[in-house]
Amino acid sequence: MTEAELLEKLSRIEALFAGTTFEGERNAAANARDKLRARITELLASDPPREQQFSLADIWSVKLMVALLRRYDIEPYRRRGQRRTTLMARVPQRFLDETLWPEFVQLSAELQQYLAEITDRVIAKAVHADATEPAEAPKPLPPGK
Numbered sequence: 001m002t003e004a005e006l007l008e009k010l011s012r013i014e015a016l017f018a019g020t021t022f023e024g025e026r027n028a029a030a031n032a033r034d035k036l037r038a039r040i041t042e043l044l045a046s047d048p049p050r051e052q053q054f055s056l057a058d059i060w061s062v063k064l065m066v067a068l069l070r071r072y073d074i075e076p077y078r079r080r081g082q083r084r085t086t087l088m089a090r091v092p093q094r095f096l097d098e099t100l101w102p103e104f105v106q107l108s109a110e111l112q113q114y115l116a117e118i119t120d121r122v123i124a125k126a127v128h129a130d131a132t133e134p135a136e137a138p139k140p141l142p143p144g145k
Helices: 003-018 028-046 059-071 093-126
Strands: 050-055 086-091
Touching: 003 093, 028 093, 059 086, 059 093, 086 093
Parallel strands: none
Antiparallel strands: 050 086
């Protein structure tokens, strides 16, 4: 997958969660973002934001979640002593359940796949072509043999 293909997939995912019908247009992502911001404003009236903790698997997931939160004008933060893979944010529960988390999961899956492909290509070119998983070790010999 090329970077352009990844960017196109990410834009389509964003359009899906915004419910936009402008998928083929150049400014579909901007329209989707505006629709999602309007939805947050609407939800704030009926569902006040709650403090949410996000315990993420790796730094790439953290970077993605920070970007998503900031895109929707939600400021992420950490409490003193929290790990680098933990984020806090005040988010309406419905927005989290219906939009933010499902969008994060799909975007993260695409990004992880892309990063894995790039890593495999670079290792194959720069280090060794065979970077497959190692075989399981044979059973140890019984003592005294």
